[in-house]
Every structure is written in C-alpha cells, then in structure tokens.
C-alpha cells in the first residue's frame with residue numbers, strides 16, 4: 028500500500044531531516060506547552076495531539092523522537108478559576124506551583140490540574156516527557172540564559188517594539204516605565220510578581236528590585252533570585268535550550284506580530300538557535316453539554332469528559348482526520364451515535380482492506396501508536412443500540428446482559444466486559460448528555476384506557492406482533508416483523524416492498540407501539556426497545572390479564 032502523503036507524514040519527514048541538520052546524531056524534539064492554571068479543557072488537547080501525531084509518525088517509521096510537555100507551572104496565577112473559593116484571591120501573582128492545592132490531595136495547585144490531564148494522555152496513548160518549568164527555573168537550569176537575556180535587554184526591548192502593534196498583547200513587563208528588563212522576579216518578601224526591576228549589573232549579574240508590598244531587594248546575584256523570563260522571551264529561550272524541532276501553537280500565536288514572529292527574531296538574534304518548524308492549528312469547539320460542565324469546569328469539557336463518551340481510538344480519530352488549519356466541533360449531543368457509526372464503518376473497511384491509503388493511514392494513527400494497538404471494545408455493538416439498552420434498563424447490569432445476549436443471538440456475548448468500554452461510554456452519554464425529556468420511561472403499568480379503545484385493526488396488529496414475536500426474537504428478525512405487521516394485515520408477504528400507503532400504515536403502527544410501551548410518539552428503535560423490554564414485559568403492556 029502506498030504511503031500517505033499528508034500533513035502528518037510530511038511534518039514527520041521534515042522533523043527527521045531538520046533535526047538531523049540542526050543537531051546531528053540527536054533525537055529530534057516535538058514540543059507542547061500547557062499552563063496548569065485551571066482545568067485543562069478539551070480545546071487544549073490539540074496542543075498535545077498535533078505534536079503527538081508527528082512524533083509518533085517518526086517513531087512508526089523506525090526512528091526515535093522525543094515529545095516534551097512543558098508545564099508552565101512557574102507562571103503567575105492570573106485569576107482564580109471558577110468554582111474555587113474567593114480565599115484564593117490572595118495567591119494571585121504567585122507561581123502556580125506555589126499556590127496551595129484546592130483539594131488537599133496534591134502537592135500544589137498546578138499538580139491538582141496536571142493530574143487529570145496525565146490520566147487522559149495515558150488513556151489516549153500520548154507519551155510525553157514532562158518538563159516542569161518550576162523545576163527548571165528553581166534548579167538554576169536557565170541561569171546562563173537569564174543572564175544572557177538581561178545583558179541583551181536593550182536588544183530584546185528593540186525586537187519587542189519592532190513587532191509591537193496596537194493589536195498585539197503586550198507583556199506586563201513591557202508596560203512598565205523606564206528600562207526594559209526581560210526578567211520578572213517573584214518577590215522574596217511577599218512571593219508575588221508585583222516587583223519592578225530597578226537595576227541589573229552586567230558584570231556582577233546582581234539585580235535590584237522593589238515590590239508593591241514595599242520590599243526593596245538587592246543587589247543580589249540573579250542566580251539567587253526567584254523569577255522567570257517574560258513569556259515572549261521565555262518561549263524562544265526554551266526552543267533553543269531544548270533543541271525544539273517542531274512546535275505548533277494555536278492560530279492566535281501564529282498571526283503577524285504574535286509570539287511566533289517575536290520568538291523567531293529572539294531565538295536567532297539573542298539565543299543563537301533556530302525557529303522550530305511550526306504552524307498554527309485552528310480552534311476545536313464543542314456542542315452539547317452536561318450539568319457537570321457548568322460550575323467548576325467553566326462550561327467547557329475536559330479531555331476526561333470526552334473520554335467518558337468516546338473510546339480513546341475514536342477520540343484520536345476526530346483529531347487525526349482533520350488538517351491542523353481545519354477547525355472542528357466535538358459533539359456531545361445527538362450526533363454521538365452517528366460519529367460512532369462512521370468510525371465503525373471505517374474499522375470494517377480497514378479490516379477488509381477497502382480503504383484509500385490516506386484514510387487507512389488516519390485509521391492506523393487513531394487506533395494505534397508506535398507501541399501497538401490501543402485498547403478497543405472487543406465486541407463493538409452499535410453505540411446507539413447500547414445507549415438505548417442503557418437508557419431503557421436504567422443501567423441495570425443483569426437486564427443489560429440479557430439484552431446484549433439477545434442482540435448477539437448468533438454468537439452470544441456472555442460477559443458485559445466484551446462490550447466495554449463502549450457500553451460504559453453509552454451509559455455515561457445517556458446519563459450526562461441526553462435531555463430528560465428524551466430519556467425513555469417504560470410504562471410501569473399498561474395504558475388500560477388506550478388498550479380498551481383500540482380499533483379493530485389496531486388490536487389485530489398488536490396481536491400479530493405478540494403471536495410472532497417469539498419466533499422473531501433477534502434484532503434483525505424483529506426489524507422484519509415490526510415493519511412486516513402492516514403487510515401481514517394486508518395479506519402481503521412479510522418481506523413485501525412497501526408502497527406509500529404501507530409506509531403511512533407503518534408510521535401509525537409505530538406510534539401506537541411507542542404509545543403503549545413508553546407513552547410517547549417516538550423512542551429508541553422499536554426492535555431494540557422490544558429486545559430491551561423482554562417478551563414477558565412486552566406482553567404484559569400490550570395484552571395484560
């Protein structure tokens with residue numbers, strides 16, 4: 028099969044070539060950066076998925092590749108995320124790693140938000156080398172780079188003003204009057220970054236600063252002062268330090284005058300490195316929500332929320348099938364079932380060898396990593412069928428197993444684990460994302476009034492169903508029977524092709540059944556609903572007594 032020529036394949040080839048040209052003999056590096064300043068939202072997953080797909084493609088092709096995840100945990104706390112008490116206000120201005128953990132089970136505030144993302148990355152097969160910027164800065168790893176940046180502060184200031192436009196976000200340090208200093212201390216007295224640098228001695232490397240809290244510090248060797256480089260300087264410094272070969276970023280970083288433009292000038296003119304291969308990726312939105320997303324999540328889902336609904340390979344596929352410049356929307360609403368169907372069709376075609384090379388490459392990247400296949404549901408029954416089963420049984424495992432057995436009559440599933448994790452995804456979706464009005468409430472007792480008022484032909488159709496039901500007790504056969512009842516009533520064969528009149532009769536018959544079973548005009552597919560209820564319950568609702 029011909030190799031795919033798409034953005035992943037091309038970028039991976041470039042990473043190998045550029046990595047070797049820039050740093051011969053070294054493992055090339057792809058980079059992601061995340062600020063653990065609150066719940067890491069699903070929108071941020073593209074920041075990880077994009078370099079992952081490229082790094083993993085390099086590895087699939089037999090060469091090593093490093094994917095680093097830079098945690099910006101030494102950034103200041105800018106605002107307290109929704110759902111946390113106001114008492115956290117006092118930590119604004121401190122490094123994220125220096126703010127207490129909101130739940131008491133983590134080392135600090137930053138770790139509290141890192142942990143859920145780590146679990147999701149693990150489930151998605153995204154292997155990263157984590158780099159804590161707190162550890163890097165406080166261990167003195169960057170001291171030489173900080174001193175270099177401070178000595179070249181006039182040049183850096185000139186670069187920043189060269190690219191400054193009205194529309195560009197200005198670093199806070201740039202707004203301060205007087206000389207520009209690219210280093211922002213965390214005040215030794217109050218721990219916040221409300222400090223203003225008042226001097227730096229290029230020879231002794233001693234720094235002095237004052238702070239809003241009243242502290243006057245220094246001269247102190249800068250190596251002994253807590254603090255970090257301003258963001259626009261910090262980023263190119265790290266490209267050079269980590270020998271980053273490829274680092275994408277959201278399109279907002281890729282526009283003219285943005286961090287990419289400024290970074291390119293700084294990494295070459297100041298830090299003696301090269302601009303990584305890069306491009307901007309478009310925004311990933313979401314639609315359909317759950318109650319738990321509002322409140323503490325600030326209304327947006329996290330990767331963990333998505334993994335509750337989507338099997339990991341399917342979630343990877345939703346990203347892998349798009350080009351980076353394509354924005355897209357992750358659906359948590361009624362579309363979920365259709366997305367699963369599309370994924371299943373792709374899997375079937377892949378197994379049959381019926382996919383174009385481009386689609387096949389995307390399927391392989393979604394369903395496996397260079398380490399091998401990701402865990403998949405052994406018996407992937409249709410998502411919407413499992414969702415109906417979960418809905419109708421209210422999640423009762425005994426009832427669900429009975430239904431799943433009936434659904435697989437030819438080769439019965441004998442343990443629900445065979446349909447997991449998809450069953451759990453379907454259940455989580457029904458519980459969290461299906462509006463209560465759309466949930467199925469099976470009648471607890473027969474609709475006696477309606478049954479007593481059935482017209483003769485209605486009674487006849489109900490009786491036909493009850494008469495043949497036992498012989499047609501599988502998903503396919505019940506489908507034939509349910510559609511066939513109006514045909515039998517007209518003396519037609521059960522598999523006769525429907526005409527317009529028959530279609531009208533079928534619709535009226537379906538509404539009657541839904542009314543008698545669940546008290547609504549629509550619901551889950553009728554064969555699924557019948558299987559879910561079981562013959563005894565169907566009989567008791569349609570022909571009580």
Ligand SMILES: [Zn+2]
Pocket residue numbers: 128129130131132133138139
């Ligand atoms: Zn915590």
Ligand SMILES: [Zn+2]
Pocket residue numbers: 214215216217218219221238239240241242
């Ligand atoms: Zn202070």
